[in-house]
Amino acid sequence: MVLRIANCSGFYGDRLSAAREMVEGGPIDVLTGDWLAELTMLILAGNRLKGRPGYAPTFVRQMEQVLGTCLERGIKIVSNAGGLDPQGCAAAIEKLGLAAKVAYVTGDDVTGHDLDLVNLDTGEKLAEPVLTANAYLGARPIAAALSAGADVVVTGRVTDAALVTGPGIWRYGWRPGDLDALAGSVVAGHVIECGCQATGGNYSFFHEVPDLAHCGFPLVELHEDGSSVVTKHPGTGGLVSVGTVTAQLLYEIGSPRYLGPDVVARFDTIELSQEGPDRVRVSGVKGEPAPDTLKVAVNYLGGYRNTMTLMLTGLELEEKARIAQEAIWARVPRESFDSVDVSFDPPLLRITVMDRDARKAGRAFSSAVVETGLASYPGFYGLTPPGDASPYGVYWPTLIPAGEVTARVFLDGEELTFEDESPVTAGADEPAGREPAPVTSAAVPSSEGEPTVDAPLGVIAGARSGDKGGNANLGVWVRTPEQYAWLAGTLSVERLKELLPALGALKVDRHEFANLNALNFVVHGLLGRGVAASPRLDPQAKALGEELRARPMPIPVSFVSPDGPR
Template sequence: MRPDPGVLRIANCSGFYGDRLSAAREMVEGGPIDVLTGDWLAELTMLILAGNRLKGRPGYAPTFVKQMEQVLGTCLERGIKVVSNAGGLDPAGCAEAVAKLGFGARIACVTGDDLTGRDLDLTNADTGEPLDAAPLTANAYLGGRPIAAALEAGADVVITGRVTDAALVTGPGIWWYGWQPGDLDALAGSVVAGHILECGCQATGGNYSFFTEIPDLAHCGFPLAELHADGSSVITKHPGTGGRVSVGTVTAQLLYEIGSPRYPGPDVVARFDTIELADDGPDRVRVSGVRGEAPPATLKVAVNHLGGYRNTMTLMVTGLDQEAKARLAEEAIWARVPRESFERVDVSFDPPLLRITVMSPDKAVAGRRFSSAVVETGLASFPGFYGLTPPGDASPYGIYWPVLVPAADVHPVIHLDGVPVAYEGPAPPPSGEAPVPAHVPVPGGPSPTVRAALGTVIGARSGDKGGNANLGVWVRQPAHYAWLAEALTTEGLKRLLPHLEPYRIDRYELPNLHAVNFVVHGLLGRGVAASPRLDPQAKALGEELRAQVADVPAP
């Protein structure tokens, strides 16, 4: 039974492939919900699944099947629908594995996202470069309407391949409330709710800048959204679980892995500069006011291709004269294996760690030839020489390559219990942009400042978007936003973090969230799997900024 016909309670039980296995049971047993969702597909995951498939392993997430073994019986008893993108590269195989559990559930799979082998325009959507390699995978980001159609046809479980993360919430919302393509504001609200839920515990205090304020983070509860007919929602969690839902934790997740305030998707463009957040009681945050615009005429396609082979060796450089020691180590290594023999070399020295990564299309060049050359310097290098990595062979790496295709060229396919379900995508709504919202009034004028770490007044969250990194920064006191907007310009960011100086950076203001967002183009190279950075997903970039000392508003 639906606990309240006026609200749809959508729970999350996974933010990535490898998240807490017990979360599905916790969400089903912890309180009333209508839909259980889970997100398994980061950009890197499709490449991981492709590698698994090449080795004869499943092209889907087996952990989802294990979760269904724990909770599907209870879900059927209580009428809880399950929606997940755990199908990865093989939604039909995942559906078959769940069916074999024997619960008698009606299981739908959504396909049509796989465009591998199609004649695609492989121009990189971020950089404009052409691709001169054969794609290993190519999957379009589908929206929520095929999910809604599967639920309308009677599915108890809907398993998809590559859909947008927010589609796991938008699809059930379309099914429950009957939203049409022109209901842009409601659709946009559901996208925002989906974005908040998609990373699991990051909405309930996980990875939060002010983590010391979060109770019992070791037993952090997963989030759920009470979604209303107008697209507004309340973000909360089950009672008795650890963590906290606050305006701060929700703001942090809203700023994660975004670019422009216009957040595009297959169903709608959600305007993040219109989001309004309000405290709705303990562990409850109301999300409202979201405006929507017609979706673009294109869909994003995640292409992965094999980039070559890579190898990394890490040395410890301690004691005196560390910079000179690091230079000597490099000279000794390149004397044995020429630096020019590699396609790419990345050297980072963050005392005491000297980390050298090489890449080459030739496995032999990047493999033992390199690692053995490093070891050979062991008795003819700097004093105190020792390494943290044994000599090893090179490993293959993949490159994430985003492209765009006409949405009309992608045709979702739905099967329910193996039988095709008739589906025709809706006609697109009229195009047009929502009015630009009035800027949130900035209270007060200049205020006294003190010299202190930025993290005393700002929160931050950072992450990866292909080869780019995003860095969202917010202040908790509205009176401090005028300072943030003036002080944290692109030039100001580069002064605080000089290693960002070579990169093009876009800056966006979100006064409604008392925040600014930066997109650092090219910081992650060719994407997470190919990035030589020690922090390949830029997870720590925000905390690096918070540790810098500057003139900040006085307490």
């Protein structure tokens, strides 16, 4: 017997009907959903300050649609939609009046702890008042709640993969030393955590995906050894292929060692095979001891921001951009703001100011831009009306010793006593929550010396990019070992920066995933202080991969065909 675990949400705001679709579309044993991106914790903190729920109300609305059916069929529900208030979320579900046994997990809120607050990415020490601080808990509290008979388990900040690993521990009784099985479940959880991204959504080769408009959400058939099959319900749109699964595996990762509170999953050991239509087997995953620290997501209020966007058309665009800025800074001195970001991506000129003073960053700035309207460059017009500044938060990743965090599980209002087995942790010679040094291949491509043709990299390569705090990751993959040998030998950090000049001054790490025919680049600092504080037009770096795919490169002729990638 396999454990069929379905996903119905990849972010706060995902398709509201997905829970019903997954429950009614075919047999499942567990329904999961991920609501907690790093930005979401900040959004929920803002809601809480305004007297609104600190959890995701959309999850409760989904439960109104499916909870009765799930109780009838014995389908368990596990979600991190509790956000900053798991207890409140659980209470809202109980108010639906369906006699469900609802459990909630707390302990992730570490705002009262003596945190070191050294930024994992920059090494800086935080001196600002903390708005939220939540440790990434593991899967065992979820398993304990299910073992105690919970129908619904609501958590706060846990790792995304814990939503799958927890039910796996519950069903199969994995112990902390079952590293490979745990690692396999982590990989399965990573594949389905982002909803339709595993079934053809946001996929580089979207022309291969049938009926994307009705894309089905993913599910995994999880086996006792930790292997799994990724699939979707029959009759739904989308595609489950080695390509779509590879693309999702490369999403928001760093090195091949994927760190978690239960286990370190070695992504460079993953084996993928197409088992049948819309069925991809994931096997061979190796696990290593977990670090003895937990990652903590801290948010604090950074100040206020405002952005004005001008359109530049016609001739001499660079000169027009210069004139526009001179006129603006003559009215509000650039140096008067805490920070200023100017980006000119013709035909758009975007100017973002940030300051601790809401008035300086507000109408004083935006009105000054508008005042230049009849005394600036020819063809002046703006895309943003003058407005007030808005507060922004800063994401600050740090670590806490795992022993200082205690998960608590409550069921029907009573705290459970459970054996919170400590994970097998790394020894003194292993990195404690930090990733190993990046690697660079010395392999010589087998196509060396072959004639080439200039073509966009995307003719043969797919890409998937995203945000990790202030950093961005950019995964690039090809379809064959021969193409990978060329890619690994050609796409160095230096070459990447030539293709994407905006990365030129930034630190970039490069990691190899030969088993996936893929490379992963981690671009440090591209997003500044995190998504909420990023002045980029694409603040989550979602389009970075597609920008790279559009860049021309000399590609071996044998890799390129008139009909597209081979």
